[in-house]
Amino acid sequence: MAEFWTGLWQFAGSYWWLIFFIGPAIGGGAKALERSSKRRHQRRLEIIRAKAEAKGLLRAESPTAVDGARSASGAAADDTGEDLGTRARMQRLLEAHDGLTHRWLEYELDVAKLIAYPAMSDGRQPLTAAFLRAKKVADGLRPASERERITPADLAAYRDALTDAEVAFDVAEREARRLSDRGFSEPERRRLDTAKRLLNVAIDEAATPAERRTAYERVRAELDGLIAVSDEAMERLAERSALQLPPAAPN
Incomplete structure (x- = not known):
């Protein structure tokens, strides 16, 4: 053991000047890792924040929340009133769904937008692919019309799927605008x-x-x-x- 420490101190004494090269390299690598970690953390926060905001906007549409409010007030709802309320909620969700489809088609059908933000029409981009998957789920759960009979559970599932698709679109759109044409030579x-x-x-x-x-x-x-x-x-x-x-x- 004594020989090990003696040899180590002799090496340090002979090559002390290496500290001027090794130190900055280690420091630079640490800073790069720190910046990368901060970027990943910031992106996760943006996604969480966007999803929270979107769900907050649609929280009032929750059948459970509406039923709970009615029970607390002691109001007795008849079947006709419940049907009208469900149709109204479905109509608002269907309109939001149509609006999301329109926003997406603007990137698919507008050549100027295709050129300016090519990532939005590129299914190989992870965030764009995530939106397309979320939209496919929402499309599959979409009722044919606001008059279609649907259970509260199915309505909640459709609402949540649509919320996920809207959030995924917003995140993919922000990323596409950030990337612009960076992926091209x-x-x-x-x-x-x-x-x-x-x-x-x-x-x-x-x-x-x-x-x-x-x-x-x-x-x-x-x-x-x-x-x-x-x-x-x-x-x-x-x-x-x-x-x-x-x-x-x-x-």
């Missing part, structure tokens, strides 16, 4: 910038029909292989481009 970013400029020409009423058609076709070409643009999105762009575009010249 420099040449790919230049193609996206070109597509943005051409998009402005395609919907410019001051441009000639020929200019709009050329810009429209070049937008499609620039995005090919970069972003999955649906035929519906291109049709919507065509409608915004004045459309009636002249027929393409025969080859």
Whole structure:
């Protein structure tokens, strides 16, 4: 043991200068780990906060809460009143569901948004995939109409699933806006910038029909292989481009 400590002190005495290289490296690594941990912690807090806020907005729709309030007040509810209350809650949930679908389709069908926030249409992005899964669950639990007979438990399950989908959308949207085009290489970013400029020409009423058609076709070409643009999105762009575009010249 004495030999070990003697050798250690001799090494330290001969290579004391290594402390100037090892120390900063260790410190830098520790700081990087600390920053990464803080980012993960902050993101978890954002998700928890968003979910709490969304559930707070819909808490008043809880059938249990409504029934409890009625019992506390001593009011006797007849079947007709309960049916009307359930239909009203279902109607509000269905409207919220339609609103969520509309917000999502704006990213799917608006080429400008597809270019600006490509992560929202990329199912490989974890948060976007989480939203799509949550929306699928909510879609599966959605009643056909507000007049459909549904148990309080089923209504609560649908409400909770819709809340989860809304929260997942908000989180995915914030992440997509943060990422923007960071997932693309420099040449790919230049193609996206070109597509943005051409998009402005395609919907410019001051441009000639020929200019709009050329810009429209070049937008499609620039995005090919970069972003999955649906035929519906291109049709919507065509409608915004004045459309009636002249027929393409025969080859």
